[in-house]
Amino acid sequence: MVEKAKRILIAEDEEADVLLMQIVLEELGLRDSWAVAHDGKEALDYLYQRGDQASRAAGKPELILLDLKLPKVNGLEVLQKIREDERFKPVAVVIFSSSLDENDRAQAMSLGADDFMIKPMDFNDFRAAIGQAVSAHVQKLRQ
C-alpha cells in the first residue's frame, strides 16, 4: 500500500514529545496528516524518499517541526540541507527545541528556519505554540 505524503513532518527523537505533538495535532483536526522521523537521517530520508522511505508516495510536507538535538544528523544540519535544496523552498521549518541557548536560536534563524520555539513547560503553552506554527504554515487551517 502506497501511503499518501503527509502534510507535517515531526522530526523528534523523544517519544513523549512526539505523543504530545500528536495530541495537539489531533485536537487541531489534523489526524493522519503527519509523519514522524526519529532522527535527522530519517527526516532527510523521508524528504528525499530514500532508504526506508523510498517507496512512499511523492510529495512534500508543508511544515517540519524540527528538534535540534537529533541523533545521527542533528537538527541544524537537517535544516541546512533542506535550505540548500531549492525544491524544499516552500517547506516551512519551525524549530521546536528545549534549548534555552540564544546561540542556537540565532544559528537556526540564520540558516533559514521560519520560527524558533522553546518547548514550553506548561502543556497549554505547548498547545498554543504548536497551534501557532500550524496555523501559520499549514494550508488547510488557514483556509
Place this chain on the structure above:
Amino acid sequence: METVNPPPEGDHNGSTDSVVHLPEKDGLGRLLPWIWLPIPILLAAVVSLRIIGEGTVWEPPYLLGILNFIFQTAVMLFIAFFAGRSYVLAPYLSVLFLGSGCLCFGVVSFIGAVMIHLDQVNLALTIYNSGVLITGMAMLLSALAIRFPGTSGTRLSGLVVSFCYAFLLTCIALLTLAAWAGLTPPFFIQGQGGTPLRQTILGTAVGAFVLSAVITGFRGPRRLKIFSVWFAGGLGLIACGLVGVLISQYVGSVLGWTGRFSQYLGGLYILAAIYHVSGENRRWELSLKDALLESEERFRLAASSANLGAYNRDFRTGQDYYSPEFLAIYGIEEGEAMPLENGLPAGTHPADRQRIIDQVRERRSRKLPSEFSAEHRIVRPDGEVRWVQTTGRMRFSPRNVPLGETGIIQDITERKLSEQKLRRNEKMLRDVLDNLAALVGVMTPDGRLIEANRTALALGGISREEAVGLPFEMTYWWSWSPETQKRLRLAIAKAAAGESCRYDAVVRMAEGKMRTIDFMLAPLFDERGKVKYLIPSAIDITERMRTEEERKDLIADLEAANRELQGFTYSVSHDLRAPLRHMHSFTQLLKEKIWTDIDEEGRLYLEKVLKSSRRMATLVDELLEFSRMRRIELQENPVDLNSVIAETRRSLLVDSDDGEILWKISELPIIRGDEEMLQLVFSNLVGNAVKFSAGRAPAVIEIGYRQTLQECVLFVRDNGIGFDMQYYDKLFGIFQRLHTHEEIEGTGIGLANVARIVERHGGRVWAEGKVEEGAVFFVALPWESRKNGGKSEENSDSRG
C-alpha cells in the same frame, strides 16, 4: 743633589757614584816623572860604598834617635793615623794594611834607635829587622789589596783598625821583651855584619818591599796613579835603604847613613801619597758642602713658598738643620730648637716612631734605597695630631758610609682626612653592595669582570679570585652553556654600545644548581659620555617563577574544573527540563481527562503534583540562568539605572497583584555595565523586597544610592520580614534559603545570581537585616568597571 767628585781611592763597587775625573794639578802630580830618580842614585851609592869601603863610622849620641823619631816614627805614625781614619770612613783593606805596616815601621825604628843609643846593637837590629819584615809583609798585602781591591764591612771598621793596631803593638812589645831577655839568637856582629838569620829576615823584608813597590808602581790602578806612584816610590826608597842596612857591616858607617837617609826619604814619599789622598778627600767634601749649601738655598726658597719644611741631618757632626717651615709644621715656634729624641724630632708619633727608626737604620745599611718617601703622624706640643709626608735622600760617601740625610716634609693632614673619608665612603658603598639581595658586578666595556659583590659570589659558591679578571661569559655562572654565553656576549656588545638590556637567564649557582635570574646589564658613562663600565645585576627569580607556574597551573585546573562544573550544571538542568516538562504536560492532560471522575482528595493530589513539577521547573530554569550568567561575556555600556528600575517595576507589577506598596525611589545615576545582567540584579533585589514585604500595610520599598570616588553604592530597602544576621553567610549562597517555601516562594538562586553578576562587574554586594524589621541590600559598582569577570587572565609582564 749635585754630582761631586769622590776621592780617588780604590775601585768602588758601589754603583751610586759617578765616574771619577782626576784633577792632576797639584805639585805631587807634577813631580811624578822625577820621583823614581833618587832610587837608582841611592842604590848606586850604597853599592859603591860597600865596594870601596863603608867610610867612617859616625854615630853621635841621640842623633839616630832624633832622626828616626822625626823622619820615621813621627812620619809613620802620622801615616798610620791618617790611614786608620780613612779606613773608618771607607774600609778599604789596602789602607788598613798600609796603616798597620807604617805603625809597625815607625815603632820599631824608634825602639831600634833607642837600643843603639844604649849600645845594644844586636838587640836593636833584632827588633828593627823583625819589625821591618812585618812591615814588608803588611806593605805587600796592601799592594795586593790595591791591585785586587775589596772592602770589608763598614760597621765595625773602627774596631778592626783598633784591633789590628793593638795586635801589632803587642807583637812588637813581646818581641822587644823577648830580645831584651836574650831569648832571640844574635842578629848582628859589629864589623862582620848581620848573621845569616838576620840576613835572611832582612832579605825577605827587602824582597817584600821591592815586590810591593813593583805591584803598586807598575800594576796599580790607573785611576790612583798619583797615590800609587808615590806609594811605590816610597816603598822603593825604603827597600833601597834596607839594602844598605843589609849589606852594611858597621852600624854608623857612611853606607849605613846613606841607607837610613834612603828610608827617611821613602817615608816622606808615602806621606806624600797619603797627603794626596786626604787632600782629594777634603776637596770632595768641600765641594759637597758647597753644592749642598747652594741646593739648600734654592730649595729653601721653593720650600717656603710651597709650605714645605726642609731638614738636613749630618751624621758625622750631628749638626742638624730644620727650616722654619719644618718647625712650624711640628708646631715649634720659630727660633726655638727642634727637640730631638733618638735623633728624630720628638714630635714623631709614638706609634710611627719605631717604623721610622727601622727604616733609617735599613737605609743606612743600604738595605733600603737612599731615596725615600714615607707618611707618618706627628704630635704637636699642644697635642694635635697631624699627618706629614717626608721625602728625602740619604747621602753616602763613595764607600757607602752614610753622611747625612736631606729631605722635605709636607703637612698632608687634609689630604689624609679626605682620603680617610673617601675610604669610609668606599667601605660603606662596598658594604651596601655586598649586602644587596641582588647579584651585582662591575666589568670593563669589553666584558671583563673587575668586581663582584658578595651575594653574587656566595650564591655562585666561588671566591673572588675565581671570578674577577675573567671575561664575564667565562665565569662560573655563565660558562655552563655556549648558548647562554652567546646570548650574554650579544648583551655585552649592546651594553658597550650604550644600550642597557634585560632578560631572564638561567645561570649556574653553587653546587651546580641552575637558577633563573632576572638579568640586567647597564652601561655606566664617564663625563664625556663614553661607556666606562658595564654593570651587570640580577635577581634570583627561580622561586617567583615557580610560584607563578604553580599559580598558572592552579588557575588552569580551576578554570577547567569550573568549565566542567558549568557544563555539568547546564546539561543537568537542560536534560532535566525535558522529562520534567513531559511529567507536567501529561499530568495536565491527565487532569483534564479525569478531573470530573475523581473525588476531592484525588484532585488535591493532582494539584500537588502539578505544583511540585512547576516549582522544579522554575528551579531548573533558574539554575540554567545561573550557569548562563557565569558563562556569557559582559556587554558593557552606559546603563541608566532609572530605566532599569522602571523596567523592573513594570515586570513586577505585571507578575504581582499583591497589596499596596509605597515606593521611594531616588533619581539614580548612569553607570557602566551589562544592562541585561543589571536588570536581573534589580529584578531579584526588588522582587525580593516585594516578596518579603508582602503583607505589610503599607509595604515600603526604598531605592537609592550614595557615591564615593571609586564606586556607586546602590541600595534596596524594604520593611518586610527581614532576616537574622546570624545566617548572613548563607544569604548569597546558591540554593541557600533563610525561609521555608511555605513562608516565601523562592529557589535560593536569585541572590547567588546577584552576587555573581556584581562580582563580574568588579563590585561588591552585602546586606543588613533584622528579623521582622526589614532588610537593606547594597550593591557597590565601580564607576570604571574592571571587567575581571572572575577570570584570572593577568597581563603577564613579558620582557627581553
